[in-house]
Amino acid sequence: MNKKVYKIHSEICKTLSNPVRLEVINLLRNKKRSVGELVNLTKISQSTISQHLTILRQKNLVLTKRKGKNIYYSLAYPEMIKACDIMRNILFKQLKKNEKLVQKIRRGK
Amino acid sequence: MNKKVYKIHSEICKTLSNPVRLEVINLLRNKKRSVGELVNLTKISQSTISQHLTILRQKNLVLTKRKGKNIYYSLAYPEMIKACDIMRNILFKQLKKNEKLVQKIRRGK
DNA sequence: TAGAATATCCGAATATTTAAATATTTTGGT
DNA sequence: ACCAAAATATTTAAATATTCGGATATTCTA
Structure with missing residues (x-):
């Protein structure tokens, strides 16, 4: 197996190696969710959730779709x-x- | 799901989020291997391999067994x-x- | 007890995480 | 088309964590 594969694989794992991102992924298990929903469900700050969603997006692990005011x-x-x-x-x-x-x-004892 | 579960889960993922450790895990896929074998197979320094094995051991993701001079x-x-x-x-x-x-x-174009 | 195998220490370079503050985007009403 | 407000994204900087290989230490066998 090429070393590059391990490098890319490790980056996927790194993306998963954060409790906030794992919680988000778990909440997306069978439902689309808006950013606001994720903030409410996790009780984590909007800024933090948004940053982690950005990371998940950059790694192409999530998809987004706007519906009205919200992004799902x-x-x-x-x-x-x-x-x-x-x-x-x-x-x-x-x-x-x-x-x-x-x-x-x-x-x- | 309890927040603690996400935290522990993230630590498992973090353990996997390194190309050296993933390469080692892959080499252990169906064989026991000694440290020296892993060094030779990966062409990575003995120090580095050993450090990563230590991490894998600490996280209880690998088992060790001595056979003669080697630890498998x-x-x-x-x-x-x-x-x-x-x-x-x-x-x-x-x-x-x-x-x-x-x-x-x-x-x- | 010498030597082979493995583990640990170290410190510099690099990366990650967080929330506050701020910016951007888009809708919905007029 | 324009504007206020809601929703989401970005910037920032300090605190913390990770990674590497050289040097060294430890452990165990034969």
Whole structure:
């Protein structure tokens, strides 16, 4: 595999490696949402949300469509959700393992 | 979804958002590999490879097992590869779209 | 216990994140 | 067509984080 592929791949991952952007992506899972909706749903500042949407747009991970006063964002590649879900499952497995470890240590005392 | 989940998820993605670590993960796709093997296969400095392996270990994304003089690394969650492959497919789709765009612009001239 | 394999420390260069302030864009009413 | 207001985007700068390889340290085996 060409090194350039890893570089580009890493940039996609970097785009996903921010909690705000992951929350936004998750909110776009099956619905288009306007910027204002995303601000309300996340309770994150308009400026911050807009900046993160800009990043997602620049990386071509979201699409935009104006409807009246609002601009609606949606996922450019809905299969992105699958990748996120796999990672979330791994995350949950890790948490469970930690729980078990904590319990073992407790019992060991 | 709890904000903490997005935070942890973002840390997994951050761990993946480096070309060296992605190359290592890809090399571990179906084989255990020693540090030296990874250095030789990637042509990346021993120091750098080791630092990235440390990060992968800290995030519990790889497992280690000593065999003689070598320490062999393997994937803790082989399904991680699926997530990577989905992202790589998205990446390829994006590249194809760009190619097509370039051709359109060329024809338009 | 020497030497091979791997890990850590360091510091300079670079990148990311945030919200306030400000700018831009577009609508909807007249 | 024009204007006020709503919606969204951009700029800025300080705080923080990441990355790299050389130098060095540690660990383990034979």
